[in-house]
Amino acid sequence: MTTRRRRSPRGSGEQLREEIIDAAMGLLEECADAEAVSIRAVAESVGITPPAIYLHFTDKDGLLDAVCGRYFEGLDSALGAAQAAHDHPLDQALAMGRAYVRFALDHPAVYRFAFGHTGVDPTPMVDEALRTAAFVRLAGAVTDLVGLGWYPDPASPAEGVAVEVQMALEMWTVAHGVASLMIAKPDLPWGEDLRVAESVMRATCLGRGLLPMVGEHARGPEVQRFVRELRGGDADRAQ
Amino acid sequence: MTTRRRRSPRGSGEQLREEIIDAAMGLLEECADAEAVSIRAVAESVGITPPAIYLHFTDKDGLLDAVCGRYFEGLDSALGAAQAAHDHPLDQALAMGRAYVRFALDHPAVYRFAFGHTGVDPTPMVDEALRTAAFVRLAGAVTDLVGLGWYPDPASPAEGVAVEVQMALEMWTVAHGVASLMIAKPDLPWGEDLRVAESVMRATCLGRGLLPMVGEHARGPEVQRFVRELRGGDADRAQ
DNA sequence: TGTACATCAGTGAACGCGCGTTCACTGATGTAC
DNA sequence: TGTACATCAGTGAACGCGCGTTCACTGATGTAC
Secondary structure, three states: OOOOOOOOOOOOHHHHHHHHHHHHHHHHHHHOOHHHOOHHHHHHHHOOOHHHHOOOOOOHHHHHHHHHHHHHHHHHHHHHHHHHOOOOHHHHHHHHHHHHHHHHHHOHHHHHHHOOOOOOOOOOHHHHHHHOHHHHHHHHHHHHHHHOOOOOOOOOOOOOOOHHHHHHHHHHHHHHHHHHHHHHOOOOOOOOOOHHHHHHHHHHHHHHHHHHHOOOOOOHHHHHHHHHHHHHOHHHHOO | OOOOOOOOOOOOHHHHHHHHHHHHHHHHHHHOOHHHOOHHHHHHHHOOOHHHHOOOOOOHHHHHHHHHHHHHHHHHHHHHHHHHOOOOHHHHHHHHHHHHHHHHHHOHHHHHHHOOOOOOOOOOHHHHHHHOHHHHHHHHHHHHHHHOOOOOOOOOOOOOOOHHHHHHHHHHHHHHHHHHHHHHOOOOOOOOOOHHHHHHHHHHHHHHHHHHHOOOOOOHHHHHHHHHHHHHOHHHHOO
């Protein structure tokens, strides 16, 4: 049992609420297991009694939702910083991918928890995904790329889904794959830092642009220009 | 309570063991939640009493390990069939990627459970991964591709890890990303069947080969040959 | 073929535990006069 | 400035529950004679 905390003054209920979220997030990371995060453990960690939690959250799910919300806020903030550090949308997209993986690795247990439930929720997941600021941010950079002609519309657009949404989804998939597998299997030969992430994201960006481009007739110079541009700013882009 | 089952004859303890694994796997898929799989629920599903489980497994973890083992057996078998259906190692790699995603989507809860724990286990994970037949199979196809000159050794080999291991790891990452995110967010605009998986895996194969190839000097015809070959057998490769 | 017996797969009841949540309460904080 | 009082953030004790696991047991199965 930690020391008893001073009672909050009248108007500042919000502060304890934040402390509870902090504690829950800390326990989740510490134990690396969502089942170990109990109302009792969170309360003890904050220095209050279990029932006090219910003054700030309707139930345990409410608390865990808040933890996820906190994570996504931080994620969007990290992606925003990564985006702001670059001008070209390709650099922005790659930087956001790196930031995404890095942020996930910094909060592995929360990340696993946030993506460890099926999407059969009350809230439809499409809306949730679109409302997720992080995904919108990524899709924005990809849209800019399409606008620059890097990713021409495919010959056969699939099911009326915009090409930039498809591509943002694929980039998200790749970043998620790296983050998720690095968390699940940290002892695989990942090499130093984000080497694999960098390589696979770059390969996807390159290959994804080339696939439709060479579909009907292989346009040599165009392919080479594309490749040169993608490879051009390596030194600047490497973080 | 289901009907009481006939007692197994003397030598056939193995059969009930398999039935218990089946039941646990079924419950896991049904509830889509590992916490819902209790010893009691499994026992009731099989038609035995809880203590009988302990005649076949040391404890609950032992049972869940066996469930994962069953999954990985099936996965390797599915990948084997996919591989056997093609001659060219690139076709084999892509087919195995598709089979990986398809098999994961067929057992979403088990997949999530198998990848939902950190690798800080007694068994070192590198060994486990290398012993995993499925990964060895994929790495084999990639090794064949390297042998055919599709993926030349990089100018700067990273940390002494063989290029084919790096590439197999990246392909695994991509397939895992698709499977994992499709399971976690089924309502995203994935399109029909494995469209996104097909696209992103193909893009990775293409871009991954091009990245080192154009590193020092952009070799035009070589790039085009590569691209043509990759795109050549579309009709044959589409499942 | 018939009977006594050893084996051991599975049972029934119970254990201790930690959990999420409730409810009547307490007592420090801030306010009205 | 001093006092009585309302508010409400947090407490303490308890609830019912389902869990993993144990242990002495039962009784069908197979075997020895």
